[in-house]
Amino acid sequence: MRGRFWIGLALAAAPLPAAAQSVEARLDRFLATRPVIDGHNDLPWEIREKYGASPEAARLEGDTATASAPLQTDLPRLKRGGYAAQFWSVWIPQTTIGPAAVETTLEQIDIVRRMVAAHPDRLALATTASEIEAARRVGKVASLIGAEGGGQIDGNLAMLRQYRALGVIYLTLTHTKNIAWADSGTDVPAVRGFTDFGRQVIAEMNRIGMIVDLSHTSPDTMRAAIAASKAPVIFSHSNAYAVNPHPRNVPDDVLASLKANGGIVMVNVYPVFVSAKARAWQAEKAAQEARLTGSPAGLMLGQPAAAVEAKMAEWVAAHPQPPVTAADVADQVEHIARVAGRDHVGLGGDYDGISGAGPEGMKGVDGWRLLFAELMRRGWSDTDLAKLAGGNILRVMRGVEAAAAGR
Template identity: 65%
Template sequence: MTRWLLVAGVFLLAAPAAAQDSARLDRFLAAAPVIDGHNDLPWELGDQHDGRVEGVDLSAGADRLDPPLQTDIARLRAGGYGGQFWSVWIPTDFSGPAAVVRTLEQIDIVRRMAARYPRDLTLVGTAAELDAARKGGRIGSLMGVEGGHQIDGSLAVLRQYYALGVRYMTLTHSKNVAWADSATDAPAVRGLTDFGREVIAEMNRIGMIVDLSHVSPDSAKAALAVTKAPVIFSHSNAFAVNPHPRNVADDVLRLTAKNGGVVMVNVYPVFVSADYAAWHQRRTPVPQAERAAWDKANPPPRVTAADVADHVEHIARVAGRDHVGLGGDYDGIGGTGPEGMRGADGWRLLFAELMRRGWSDGDLAKLAGGNVLRVLQAVEAVAAQSAAAGAPNRAVAR
């Protein structure tokens, strides 16, 4: 009886505390909505659902589609979103004019999404427009090109992407481009070529954010050395926590802090957990027909919001709390994610974990979106200075 009363007493004490935590979380997200740096829903709609923006209901329940999606309006709302950079990624096996056409098709999907759900999504192009969208109860939608192969060596193409709403470009994806190295390819350039530096300069001039996710450490350092504006890593984690080549080492974190940039934490378990990455590597060669049996005999290691929080806190310790943000990579991670974070509503668990670790609402607001909003403002300021100085367009180059 005494034990039962003790357990009951603990439960009664815990229940009000949990309710208070939930209420704090609701108040926080109402005041400081999430601005997520990376979501691959446009590719999933194009590749898995034939680009049927008008025929696929994204209002709710997209996890029940065939194939399922990790993002819909209901989960964005539950996750406290006020802004989303939609990735307009295409695979690296597209090159030349075909890469430009496929990128335009991805941009078209984002623009159709905004038109399909005007009460929830609105295209924005500036920090002020993004802030106004958040305050007006809509999710400000921007775009990010995920790989320098998508401009086909043309600064004119880069400028036209900006005109259509693209506000960052990732310099590489999983393979090198002619002017910069990828973190997951054999080093070739070991920095940036002259054209690579021209790309950075033109991005600074027009007001497009330089994104260093996927980029090799040498090329990232070279970009940080020449850019006049802050950068982002739109969906990367801390190398010191999980030594995956897609994650950011401490020396680059320190350079990013000096630059004023932001590293935006990703939820892909392979990038979050070294144990999961090792499990995934063992699983990869298993034939698809045998994977169910293999998975039963070799269950994956647990990955939780606490593991994601470890990356946030490491980046905050090394670079500072002004230089960490969120870039989930939802719908680009094969339906996986940490426990309770396998959809776009998952950020709530991360915030709750960081609240338990003593993070203030002010620091959480920086993480949620304040830091990346500041970067966007700074990038715009650099572009305005270039315009005032009469900086010319750079020539088309290949």
């Protein structure tokens, strides 16, 4: 036993290979000086569901990964990840409609503002590129707000303006279902782009300095929005369709159009959006669940949910999800960079909105470290990595601000 102990200790103490040491040292230097800005994080809803809408109860100053109600985000991991800013999503369920959608959105905004107030030494509210930079100078993570679904304005431009006044800096035009004036990428096309009211929404967002977010929208809506917008657009948490043909991802012709628009795609780490193999696995899993619960040939049609859950657990054990790694995320980044250019790609992890876990080693908000290390090994310069990390979204924000100011 003692001999094995000392062998294990010696192995644990063995230095990293020179190449790994070099990448790790470069990574630490890079994150110390270059801001990381993530475009999408669903922590506010997780706080609502798991912690009774109490930011204080979530205890973000500690390790939330090991909490009884675990999270993918906390202040120590934001620091380790080198964050200068995080866009917090004030998502609401699409089943919440009408005035209730507005009320619930306001409650979500309140959670973000209370979360920042609970940690004044670590977080600061921000709505502009300059405010992000000012927060970083005093060692705080700038907290920005994005609303995830056009239904949250309840067809009323006054609600859009009021959200902006409360600090909401972007609106994702749709979520997983169509709304009256725009199509979702995961629903049956209805308006094939925009209605006249949709064009009014884009024009008003440009006027008041609100970023148009096209994640979740259909390709026709993407194209129509880019054509209509006088300011750069974003995809706050999307990937490339050519790498993984999931309807949540962005086709190459749309990626190419970002060069003229000035917008960016902020890469998502949800394995099903990253990897074609993971997407195929999820489809097989869904088909198996349908066989157990609802198909005419269902093996357990009408059986208790617990029995179905047990059978699904057996299936997953026998058919594990294919591994997804930082290399797969890097493939997404590099494809977007090839088609749109390195000025048009960023980071939008979708942490705390991911169903299940992220890629290997990228389970929480500090996971971007692995992506940067992978891209360093692939020959990316610090200059281009800085654009990816945060420089590109800062440029987009300044472009939106300039358009609103008439410059």
